[in-house]
Amino acid sequence: MRASRLVSLLLLLQTKGRMTAQALADELEVSVRTIYRDVESLHAAGVPLYGDAGPSGGYQLLDGYRTRLTGLTEQEAESLFLAGLPGPAADLGLGDAVSAAQLKLMAALPSPMRDRASRMATRFHLDAPAWYYDPERSPLLGLVADAVWRERLLEVSYRRWRSPEDVTRVLRPLGLVLKAGRWYLVAQGSSRISTYRVAQIQTAAVLEESFTRPEGFDLAAHWAESLEDFQSRQYTGEAVIRLSERGWESFASHVLPVVAKAAEESVVDDGGGFRVTIPIESLGHATGMLLRLGGEVEVLHPAELREQVTAAVRRLASIYLG
Known part of the structure; x- marks a missing residue:
């Protein structure tokens, strides 16, 4: 258990950069004292890890250092072949990238893991759309995704259910969510953050002007809160x-x-x-x-x-x- 946690701590610092002891403790669900002990163990093992004191301090790996450890267990390797939904990936223009990544992962795995991961891919299939509904066709999804990724303002003509039906908005696109075969854009308008059904976007143009994302914005947490709020307003x-x-x-x-x-x-x-x-x-x-x-x-x-x-x-x- 401790060895797995040390690998996780190392990979966290490698992927996220500088992190405080408290942030590491929260991520790994242990005490700050445990993090101090784990850092000492990594030091003893020769990992070039250093810490800075103060409000803006934290632990950080020496620039350029990257571990060769993957930390993958058999179950983790298997689960990666269920993580990428081929349909949504293709919608976003990432179908070839997902396939290439899976091929590279398969080639890098030891033989026993490779066999188990291969069986996982051939025996389980994830189908995102709900029953009795075809996936929505959203021809502008790729353009919207590009604006989300590059943090560019997005001008859209949107058709909504209430009057006036057709409106024009300049949005700060914060993220895309796939729900039951339908894509939704979470975006900030002139004031608040709202949700837009991508299939209802009639026209869209990515502007040259960039924007700054709201500090601390968490797409998954925002979506969960939005669903809860929608249901509370829906059922009266x-x-x-x-x-x-x-x-x-x-x-x-x-x-x-x-x-x-x-x-x-x-x-x-x-x-x-x-x-x-x-x-x-x-x-x-x-x-x-x-x-x-x-x-x-x-x-x-x-x-x-x-x-x-x-x-x-x-x-x-x-x-x-x-």
Whole structure:
């Protein structure tokens, strides 16, 4: 365990440059005292590592020093062949680069690791798009990705769902996110950071002017916070429903994960079925969602939702029963 941590510490300094003892401790999930001991061990092993005191100090490798250690275990080597999704890589113009990198990695691995990694690549396949949806075609994705990479301002004409539908924006493109087969651009406008669906960008031009990224901006953390905020704004009400045994078994396949999770956390077996409390966007949206379950669901609350479902069932009956 300690040997693995020493290699990780060394690779962190090699890839990130100067780091404080506290930053290293946070990355490796150990105490600062442990970092001090590990640094002493690397010194004793002849690693050209030095530290500077003060607020802007930290540990750093001697300029030009690079370790020959890869630190790869068998499991890590195998996982690299699942890390690069060929479809998204090709969308970004990196398909050939990913293939070349995998070939070079394969050639560098010892024979036993090479065999195991090869089996991993042939027996597991990652498919990013959700069921029943084709991946979105985003012809401007490459141009947008170029602006993200080079930190250049991006002028776009964007089509949104509310009026005015077509707007023009000059954006500071901070990152791209692939979600269920759809690409999203996270970008800073005149004030706040927003999310734009790349397929909705009608025209785009990369400007010569560069920009400075917000200090400390973390794309993954921002995306997670955005999803949480979206869901909190999306689901503004609650409904109590009773599901038959068959309805309960199939419920998760008819609703979004956040609704299925709420149902699992609130389920009560009342003898005649399973009573759950779920979040809803609106009465109309909830009516359509629950009608998919047919006679396997009964709305208990609110009364307005029960009335809307009843009215929809009556309309269906008038169509099919005359």
